[in-house]
Amino acid sequence: MTQSETPPSSDGTRRRDLLATGTVVLGCAGACALAVPFVESLKNPAATPLSDRLLHVDLSSLTPGQDMTLRWRDWPVFIQHRTPEMLAALQAPDHLATLRDADSKVLQQPKDATNWHRSVRPEYGVLIGVCTHLGCVPSFEKPGSTPEAKGGYFCPCHGSHFDAAGRVARRAPAPCNLPVPPVTFLSDTKLRIGHSAGDPGFSMSDIQQI
Amino acid sequence: MTHWPRNFLLATSLTVLPAAASTPAQRGLMVFQQVCSACHGLEHVDYGDMSSLGLSTDEIRKWAADQQLPNGTDDNGDPKTRPATATDPILSPYPNEAVGRLANHGLLPPDLSRLALTLPGGAGEIRQILLSYAPAPAGVKLDEGRYYNTALKWKHIGMPPPLQDGMLTYPDGTQATPAQMAGDVSAFLDWVAHPHQAERRRIGIYVLAYLALMALLTFLLQRRIWKGRR
């Protein structure tokens, strides 16, 4: 019942210790390996490259200054048809100074949307409407609806401001720009969400913050 | 249950193969796509599941995009469709059971997801049925929509003979004889009915090896501990 129960010979004891330690270590390693499939089963199946679902959108009824909200992979997607004034506002130097990431350095968009308008074509903006702070859905401030409204987004939860290109204002709690999904223009008014011809390797799981 | 010796032999012999299925199953997929899927679905299998059969992402996307799935109704209340995607199930071509029966003299072509498991005789029986069509002997009168087939107990079946010599071209140059196609498609259905089987056996070998090592270690350990104690 005490130490005296173990074999007395000293080199026997040492060999047994090696054997005992090795067995316990290997046993624990096996138990950890067993946990792998369990953890694996919890993975989000939609995050595999195969599951980037495609959504075809007809833009012909979206007049300049208008916006629409769609559902893609259970996320709200904002599409806006930008007016020349909105585009000018996006480039104004004093506006750029108020932004956290004016040059879209953080990977929140495919390569073909890493530009000043954060979209494939300047006149259309496509954004995932999930606030990068804590996930609420920001609302669109239609240009001209209030004196300050320039076609940006305002998140009601903790007051984050985004401009029309989804770039976050520095005074806001949200850390990153709104995510941009991969899109391809099939024609002037036909848009496909889910795959980008300009950045074919891009997947939504590459996005830093969503 | 009755197949266990065969299963056991397969289990020990197949584990050296790579995780992807062998070519008969891949050719069988072609037969399914071009012949069987005209009437049958694999409703529990996704297009994307074919990646473990060796299909590339693009091949899967292309196949899926060619299939139309029901997608709610339009503003007039008429049914709409959309192209399938990789994560959609391989549905039967019939939108519902009634249409399926109407098209097949009142019989519904069964789903094939687990057929090779649930049909007594398994994949071998599927192959047998596909190859056992014959002209009805004189004096045998069959109802409309029934076809003489010696593999079945009642000698008839509701499925018209699906395989014709040379009805498709295999990219690997294999001759598409009925016997070839029947063998291939039953290999494919066997693969479909036993999901992840190759991976299961491959991992199983490692698990058994690990446990055997642990058994050896614990055996030595307990023998040492018990020395002179019995």
Place this chain on the structure above:
Amino acid sequence: MTSPLKTPDTDPRGWFERRLPVMSLLRREYVAFPMPRNLNALWSFGAFLIVTMVFMVASGLFLAINYTPDITQAFASVEAIDRQIPSGWFIRSLHMGGVTMLFACLYIHIGRSLWYGSYKAPRELLWLTGLGLMLMVMVTAFAGYVLPWGQMSYWGATVILNAVHAIPLIGQPLSELLLGGDTLGNVALHRLFVLHFTMAFAILAAIALHVAALHVVKSNNPSGIDPVSPSQTLPFHPYYTSRDGFALCLFLMVYAGLVFFLPDLLTLADNYVQANPLVTPRDIRPEWYFAPFYAILRAVPSRLGGLLLASGSLAVLFVLPWLDRSAVRPATRRPMVRLSLPLAFAAFILLGIAGMHAPTPAWLLASRVAMAWWFIHFLLVMPLASEREMSS
């Protein structure tokens, strides 16, 4: 080594121990715990049962994460686990193979207790908690088998719920409670799902009770004579931890063989056909672990009689400590029991085989003979043998 209870408060172990003495409890019950020296491999099956239950609960939790208890989606959600959920096939096989391992170990564990007379004084409560565990495992297995909503799930559950219904007095309210509707449907599926996992956790609690009872009366041993002096015992650790560890590796190899190489060996293929309330499968059979009781049900040409004898075949085990009054424990030292008990074991196995075959006259006859021997052994041979042994 000094007890941590006596160290000054500055020693964190002593501080902890005086407030919550778990370490000394573990030491007392699982390290220094005195075990007979002469236990054989049959004493490892209790450890197998605990390990299997851990596997069952772990895999069950992860299955529940992906399972949908709704008759329109249950079957498809199980197919998705097998096909699309990453590693889902493994988790499901672990659960399905685990049931087989659990019942196999249970039956061997009980057989061991019968052979070595472990149910006798002072271990009656240990025996009864064990039998209670067996009933709980059976209820859990029944409820779990309904969940995939295949043909066998549906028709097996229909048959069992109707059998419950036929029990006098309590049967009707009980089956209505489980069914919650006119026929087996969504409400019943929900209830059986909740019953299944609630019972699983209740089993864990009951195991704690069972082991607590074991630690009061200590293990029996093949000689049937309890050790009287410390020299006749060995500490649980490292002696039996190392031996159980070795046995466990062999046990897990069998379990892994089932999971990785023969997943379809003991499952009924018909359960991969979705439940259809309009068509009963031609060849309806129970899973192997219920086959002996199913055989009794079929062998008796009366519904109530079959139910009574099937439950009676278990009930005799509950009263066994009082049917068998002899002080001699192991069958090896009891000439009559040594002959009769192996025959009762054979009868149980024969009933199991009969239960998995179509009820031809030959199998019905075999079932009846086997069933008769089961009852003769427990109700006649055991009291008689103890009578004779006590008078001699």
